[in-house]
Amino acid sequence: MQTTTLAAHKPLIEELMSFAISTKDYVVVSFITPKLSIWIHLCNFFIMFHNGGDMYTILPTTIKPRRLQPGKRTVLVSILLSLLLLISQVMRALQLDQPPRLTNVNVMQESGSISCKSPPQCANLNHYIGAFSEEEAKIKWTQIVQNKLKRRVESHINQEKYFGFIFIKCSNTSEQLKDLGQPQYDENSANDYFESYTQLFLYPRKFKKFTQDPKVNRPNVNINLVMIDSLSRPHFYRSLPNTVELFEGLYEGAHPRVFDFQFFQAVKQRTYENFQALFSGYVNSTEIPFGTYDIPRNPLPVSQLFSLYKKSGYRTLWLEDLCWNWEWGLIKDLKVMNETLYGPALWQKFKRALAVANIDDIDLTLASCDILNSNGKKDPFHDLPAVCFNGRHHHDYMLEYVQIYQESIQKSGQPFLTLTVTDVAHDETGLRVQTLDEPLAKYSKFAVGLKNTITILFSDHGSTYGKFIQSSPEAHVETFNPFFFMIVPKDVQNLLGDVQMRILRDNERRLVSMIDVHNMLMQLLGEKSKVDDKDFVERYVTPGGLLSSISPTRTCNDIPLLQPNLCICQNFETSVEPSHIHMALADFGLGVLNNEILKQHREEGSIGFGNCRPLRAIHLRKVLETHISVELIRYKLDVVVQSAQEKGDENNDLFFLTLEVGSKKAALRLLSYERMNMYSVYNVCQDKSVELKLCICNIKNQNQNAGLLSSLLFGNLIPEFNFFQRDANLNSNIQMIDFLTVPLLGIKPKIDIAYPSQNPCLFTVIHNYKSGITLLAANFCSALHEVEIMMEVNNLNLSCPKHSKFLLHSGDVKMLFGGTVANPKVAWQWSHDIRIL
Numbered sequence: 090m091q092t093t094t095l096a097a098h099k100p101l102i103e104e105l106m107s108f109a110i111s112t113k114d115y116v117v118v119s120f121i122t123p124k125l126s127i128w129i130h131l132c133n134f135f136i137m138f139h140n141g142g143d144m145y146t147i148l149p150t151t152i153k154p155r156r157l158q159p160g161k162r163t164v165l166v167s168i169l170l171s172l173l174l175l176i177s178q179v180m181r182a183l184q185l186d187q188p189p190r191l192t193n194v195n196v197m198q199e200s201g202s203i204s205c206k207s208p209p210q211c212a213n214l215n216h217y218i219g220a221f222s223e224e225e226a227k228i229k230w231t232q233i234v235q236n237k238l239k240r241r242v243e244s245h246i247n248q249e250k251y252f253g254f255i256f257i258k259c260s261n262t263s264e265q266l267k268d269l270g271q272p273q274y275d276e277n278s279a280n281d282y283f284e285s286y287t288q289l290f291l292y293p294r295k296f297k298k299f300t301q302d303p304k305v306n307r308p309n310v311n312i313n314l315v316m317i318d319s320l321s322r323p324h325f326y327r328s329l330p331n332t333v334e335l336f337e338g339l340y341e342g343a344h345p346r347v348f349d350f351q352f353f354q355a356v357k358q359r360t361y362e363n364f365q366a367l368f369s370g371y372v373n374s375t376e377i378p379f380g381t382y383d384i385p386r387n388p389l390p391v392s393q394l395f396s397l398y399k400k401s402g403y404r405t406l407w408l409e410d411l412c413w414n415w416e417w418g419l420i421k422d423l424k425v426m427n428e429t430l431y432g433p434a435l436w437q438k439f440k441r442a443l444a445v446a447n448i449d450d451i452d453l454t455l456a457s458c459d460i461l462n463s464n465g466k467k468d469p470f471h472d473l474p475a476v477c478f479n480g481r482h483h484h485d486y487m488l489e490y491v492q493i494y495q496e497s498i499q500k501s502g503q504p505f506l507t508l509t510v511t512d513v514a515h516d517e518t519g520l521r522v523q524t525l526d527e528p529l530a531k532y533s534k535f536a537v538g539l540k541n542t543i544t545i546l547f548s549d550h551g552s553t554y555g556k557f558i559q560s561s562p563e564a565h566v567e568t569f570n571p572f573f574f575m576i577v578p579k580d581v582q583n584l585l586g587d588v589q590m591r592i593l594r595d596n597e598r599r600l601v602s603m604i605d606v607h608n609m610l611m612q613l614l615g616e617k618s619k620v621d622d623k624d625f626v627e628r629y630v631t632p633g634g635l636l637s638s639i640s641p642t643r644t645c646n647d648i649p650l651l652q653p654n655l656c657i658c659q660n661f662e663t664s665v666e667p668s669h670i671h672m673a674l675a676d677f678g679l680g681v682l683n684n685e686i687l688k689q690h691r692e693e694g695s696i697g698f699g700n701c702r703p704l705r706a707i708h709l710r711k712v713l714e715t716h717i718s719v720e721l722i723r724y725k726l727d728v729v730v731q732s733a734q735e736k737g738d739e740n741n742d743l744f745f746l747t748l749e750v751g752s753k754k755a756a757l758r759l760l761s762y763e764r765m766n767m768y769s770v771y772n773v774c775q776d777k778s779v780e781l782k783l784c785i786c787n788i789k790n791q792n793q794n795a796g797l798l799s800s801l802l803f804g805n806l807i808p809e810f811n812f813f814q815r816d817a818n819l820n821s822n823i824q825m826i827d828f829l830t831v832p833l834l835g836i837k838p839k840i841d842i843a844y845p846s847q848n849p850c851l852f853t854v855i856h857n858y859k860s861g862i863t864l865l866a867a868n869f870c871s872a873l874h875e876v877e878i879m880m881e882v883n884n885l886n887l888s889c890p891k892h893s894k895f896l897l898h899s900g901d902v903k904m905l906f907g908g909t910v911a912n913p914k915v916a917w918q919w920s921h922d923i924r925i926l
């Protein structure tokens with residue numbers, strides 16, 4: 090593993106970094122070859138530098154970009170880009186502040202007392218207070234008399250069931266539920282005659298004086314976890330200059346107060362599994378992960394960590410910016426989501442799950458539905474340049490709330506474990522996270538001063554969709570390189586001792602994962618790993634985690650990685666030029682996925698492919714090879730797949746396939762796949778029974794193939810498929826002919842057999858590569874057929890036994906099997922006989 094050979098080019102790199110940070114844009118720096126050949130690609134707010142060579146670059150903390158003078162051209166470009174960014178943000182702000190921002194009605198004073206004054210624009214309007222009601226499982230609005238505002242606010246925050254916030258609203262409407270349930274920025278409701286202003290007022294709950302159980306005889310260090318979903322370490326450095334500057338300050342001196350773990354490897358590019366590792370110290374690398382849109386098999390094991398902290402007297406808070414009753418976040422991860430449950434019944438089930446998870450408070454999380462709703466969305470993941478409420482960002486409220494919560498609980502003397510999750514970086518642009526910088530720097534400054542508290546600022550993985558990852562293989566490595574910072578104030582350092590501090594310092598440059606974080610959090614309580622699986626413990630667990638010396642020779646083999654995954658260490662996987670064997674692998678891999686689409690489509694009683702068309706490889710972007718053992722090779726392929734829209738690389742889809750060849754179980758198999766572009770757009774045309782992640786369909790026009798039709802009918806249509814002209818379902822059949830006859834990855838498909846000899850309607854088609862084959866079959870007959878294949882092979886790894894049978898329903902276009910050469914240095918042979926039954 091290496092960071093990079095940066096030293097020789099340090100001035101240039103520093104200038105680039107300075108440029109990157111001043112323009113707040115994407116920069117990928119990749120200088121491995123001594124002769125620098127750099128190209129610059131400018132597209133919207135994207136700037137990428139790379140030499141197209143080796144892709145592994147991790148930016149070291151020694152880069153201090155802000156202290157350098159950028160060149161003239163750099164300054165010019167950066168001013169231009171900053172201006173553009175500013176204009177776009179001002180436009181957004183104007184859009185969001187319509188109607189104008191409400192000056193605070195209520196303000197919490199330093200002393201904790203409340204100052205209250207209704208602003209001039211509310212003078213002639215009705216006043217309301219909105220608080221979360223457990224009975225109604227939503228914000229309940231009550232009209233109040235203006236001059237009793239302060240008293241009513243105070244009575245709310247002193248209630249038993251108080252969640253740390255209330256909404257205060259003035260409005261010219263008295264339609265209580267219909268309009269007032271919705272905050273005012275919803276584009277549909279922001280009419281000219283409609284006047285309404287809302288403030289989200291945060292005030293901490295009061296905690297009872299805490300007396301520690303005398304049996305607990307260890308000092309309780311508070312744990313403050315702050316998770317920024319989908320933000321890689323390089324992108325943290327690019328996007329958050331104020332926070333980086335603060336950390337650089339904390340990093341200096343004899344007793345640095347911040348630790349920066351440079352080689353933090355994600356176990357998977359999804360929140361659930363990384364949280365699973367954090368809470369339980371375990372992930373199952375042999376099990377196939379649940380689908381993105383499915384409910385997890387088991388609730389997230391939050392309680393495995395939280396219950397132990399609770400037993401030691403801690404109070405726990407989980408704060409997130411996702412709507413508690415929508416599809417994502419805690420409600421899904423705790424397996425509460427249920428299509429038949431809503432409203433109070435759903436809330437009761439959720440509450441029980443929170444109790445089982447040992448989560449005491451979720452507080453401001455309950456404002457997320459209304460905040461998102463006011464932005465016209467149910468979640469913050471797509472097409473939302475900022476999530477705002479009354480002129481402030483959502484994450485700004487969250488960090489303010491966690492601060493007042495922590496201040497309040499510290500006064501009570503009770504130790505705490507808090508987890509704050511923001512999705513501000515979880516978008517397609519990579520730019521939205523910049524709005525987090527100032528609030529995060531401010532909050533981190535507060536966290537350094539928090540008594541007896543370890544603050545852990547981390548992400549689960551890097552960005553997983555958007556233009557950056559689609560146009561850059563480097564960005565794909567970043568997906569598996571999250572960041573992990575630990576702020577350890579002086580009092581905690583004294584408590585842990587010098588030896589422990591030195592170990593932490595050493596571990597900053599070791600390969601670590603969430604499993605080590607879990608074991609550290611266990612060690613801080615005096616607990617040990619509770620994982621039953623002995624093999625797992627032996628292979629992957631270092632007792633004490635980050636607080637123990639992690640082996641400097643650790644590799645990605647020592648971390649339970651869920652595939653598909655990329656190792657952040659250099660040379661763990663070898664990047665190779667795509668060749669014929671990889672084409673055959675890609676063809677086979679997509680064939681497995683196509684069979685799955687076909688199968689899922691049939692589940693709804695339909696024939697053949699529906700709207701979700703078979704996936705077709707256009708080219709291979711990147712190939713990685715790992716030799717797992719003498720025989721077993723693992724291949725990771727980035728496959729560019731033809732989109733249903735207008736052609737052009739930018740619009741194409743991208744699949745990430747992991748295949749294994751040479752194992753005893755199956756000589757050739759697709760291990761896993763991931764989609765690397767935004768595919769939620771296809772939900773407008775997908776077939777409901779087909780998993781969205783597999784689907785590419787025509788968003789714009791279902792009949793787009795009409796143009797293709799005539800050319801095929803009168804031009805290149807091959808004689809065997811003539812019967813299609815008589816067929817009613819022309820469009821989808823044309824698509825199938827296209828799929829079976831147009832060259833794939835430069836290989837012209839060859840028709841193998843046509844059955845019956847007179848007016849054939851069943852075909853097998855061979856894709857013959859230099860180092861492999863795939864065999865497809867299409868059944869356009871009205872009857873079901875069985876295809877029996879007997880093969881003779883030499884030096885070929887096959888995905889099925891040499892004697893196999895395949896069932897073909899009417900309308901099926903199926904990949905039957907694939908094969909790749911076992912030893913490329915030796916000739917290979919393949920012959921076959923087919924019987925149709």
Ligand SMILES: [Zn+2]
Pocket residue numbers: 318319358359360361549550
């Ligand atoms: Zn995530």
